[in-house]
Amino acid sequence: MALDQIHEEEEANMSFLDHLEQLRWHLLRSIAAVLVFTIIAFLSKSIVFGTIILGPSKVDFITYRILCSIGNSLNLSALCIEELPFIIQSRQMTGQFSMHVTSSFVVGIIVAFPYLFWEIWRFISPGLHITERNAARGAVFFVSALFFGGAAFGYFILSPLSINFLANYQLDPSILNEFDITSYVSTLMMLVLASAIMFQLPVVIYFLSRSGLVTAAALKAYRRHAIVGILVIAAVITPPDVISQVLIAMPILLLYEAGIMIAKRLEKQRREEAL
Template sequence: MDGSVSIILNSKIQVALDQYREEEEEEEGGMSFLDHLEQLRWHLLRSVAAVLVFTVAAFLAKSIVFGKVILGPSRVDFVTYQTLCKVSNWLNVPALCIDVLPFTIQSRQMTGQFSMHLTSSMVVGLVVAFPYLFWEIWRFISPGLHLQEKNAARGAVFFVSLLFFAGASFGYFILAPLSINFLSNYQLDPSILNEFDIGSYVTTLIMLVLASAIMFQLPVVIYFLSMSGLVSAAMLRSYRRHAIVVILIIAAVITPPDIISQVLIAMPILVLYEVGITIAKRLEKKRAKKEAAENRDN
């Protein structure tokens, strides 16, 4: 009799546990691998659609996007050059004023202008749609995070987008104009004229802008690495010298071969690295306070 009672109780407990697991899976979504793929497909489709919409808008606004934005740093009336000339007059340092860009842009291929029109439109569409792209990615990833991780990553879309546009603006208004000025004035011999192909100019501009935008994500990367416990503030401080060397190497790779451009891209990245150390230190303090509170409760 006792054995039958225990069997009945065990069966009821097992049924209750199975029901609890089913309810928990339903609350978490209970999606299969194919369901996740379907969800990912829709996120990607919406992201591609957003990029296409902005790409078409940029393609139609050729006179603004290409005439003023893309070709802006190639003209002396660009806002960066005008600002440098004003600073030059204020400081009485004529060397700072950039009033001549001794180069011309040519298209040496039959499809050169059309292909660069398409390329520049797609890049503009990608840059403008970036916050929505990251938001779609975050919507796909966030359901798989724990509540604590979601709270810790609150505002990720805003800060990632902010750093992306800050980096792109730095690359477009600071790094690109000074690099173009250096390359246009660099001559092996006065008899050699600088006549740049449109493809080379657009590729260089895009590389500088996007590289800066990506490099400015360093604090976000450090934040998530610190959250996962892979890095610490002490570790980042101990490897500061190594980080400086790596940053200088990366700056040398993504910028033209002049020391000014390399220093310009390296300086803000070094500042962001120090910001990352501060972020990691604050996370460690919060983690220590939480563990101390839990120990007191126990």
């Protein structure tokens, strides 16, 4: 306890310039971590781009194989995806190189995310009271777990089903689907990152409830509004098919319900501490 008090006093005595200097070093370390993983991803082109980025565009992708296995067991041949009727082209001279750099950078951010959040937390946590730091113990782990869980959901479930829908959608059989590499990579990255960010909903509710800005009763009262909002967001970040929108909306709704339970638990703890 004495060490914590000393640390809080040292933080309180720091000047504005000292805080800026500290923030600068946190940012530099974060940028360095992203750059390191970006360079590794750039040099691993065959794995990162050939296997990971282009994975959902191939019929032997693990999601398609699992769906086909389920379809065979249920005698539903429609679940077996035997063809993705589209080709990926690069219509700009710098298209492949720019997408190589972009995808490597995004992969670098995703892989380095736990360290990035840890650096952010190291900068923020000294400004919190000791009880607040104890209450938020494990924040780096839970935020990172939800982030990777959302990214995995976007990559293994949302992306392949969305790509399959868009690949098979035709206004007329004479129109061929020839997607530009920029469009393909941008769509994939948007689905993965949007899912990863939206999976942070329980964390947002936790801190809002901890600060007293929301309550479990308020979250319940506005549940219908939240459902409409989640469906609207799902419609914005996903292709215009109902299946993809429902797929992204369902886990977010479950996370919203989990947030209500978290808010209830925090309120119960506050009541017990007040006694």
